[in-house]
Amino acid sequence: MALDADQITVTFAARGLRLTRQRRAVLDAVAEASASVSPVQVFDAAREHCPELGLTTVYRTLELLSEIGALRRVHGPDHCEAFVPASAAHGHTVVCSRCGQVVEFTDCDMQAVVDAAVRQTGYRITEHFLQLSGECPACGERAGRPQRPAGDGA
Amino acid sequence: MALDADQITVTFAARGLRLTRQRRAVLDAVAEASASVSPVQVFDAAREHCPELGLTTVYRTLELLSEIGALRRVHGPDHCEAFVPASAAHGHTVVCSRCGQVVEFTDCDMQAVVDAAVRQTGYRITEHFLQLSGECPACGERAGRPQRPAGDGA
DNA sequence: TCTGAAACTGAAAACCGTTTTCAGTTTCGC
């Protein structure tokens, strides 16, 4: 998993950073959450194991963990600044526009699209940000829409 | 086009709303923008044709136009609250991370990527937001990088 | 083991985009 504390300790060390008790509490709080979490949510959860933790440190740590790729920022309907554990080096998120549930989507090949953009614009493209949104299976069913089981595409 | 003023006048009227001069200025500002625009950007642009316009009204109007589906809220890596015309010809933007220049990129086929996401997640995907960034030809040349002429991809 | 530099911390203040309040203006059906 990407949120392995030992792994992160190493990555931090390579940048002269330390995985302190406070940062560890932030890390655990995100790892244990089932959905995406906002900075305050992380703050509240992490404080139960580390009561002296400050909100400032939460922000700073979320930023650091995002930089090294351990967390991913997601943009939801309400919370524009929420975080989820990143399960792969590169991935995107799909947000349900009804209930806000977020899932990771790693099976992504943007090569063709990026190539087309390079051809058309002449830009050298170094990054892409992709955010998909729609309706999760649960909300689809609840709305009476026939359920489309994952895996039988094509 | 989705930002037809007459059409919107009708939709507004059905809700007891009016398309005032100020709201019209906001509408036009978004329609004329080549990329997604933030509330302040709209404010600045719209003020040139309607100098007495207030920022408050910009926020209120952007909200209204979103509610009736004329605009879409967009979440980018930087701008968390930006707006685009809802059903403008589908396209994306490529931003130069050095000079900020934006070009449109219409030659986009996300079908394969979206299909893969549907297969992997089971979500019904209704929207996608894609933002590419990199280096424009001018900046590349200025940085001494060999110029890659648009059109000879592959 | 001591020492100094760098990392790290939380409280408080500053910052800044957004929303609310409010008193006045415009629109429109009657």
Add this chain to the structure above:
DNA sequence: GCGAAACTGAAAACGGTTTTCAGTTTCAGA
């Protein structure tokens, strides 16, 4: 015209995020 409802912008309030700052912890090196 008249009145109700829509609409407006300035200013204040709000709330999340970032910065500042003075003190603490960690750790490499002497």
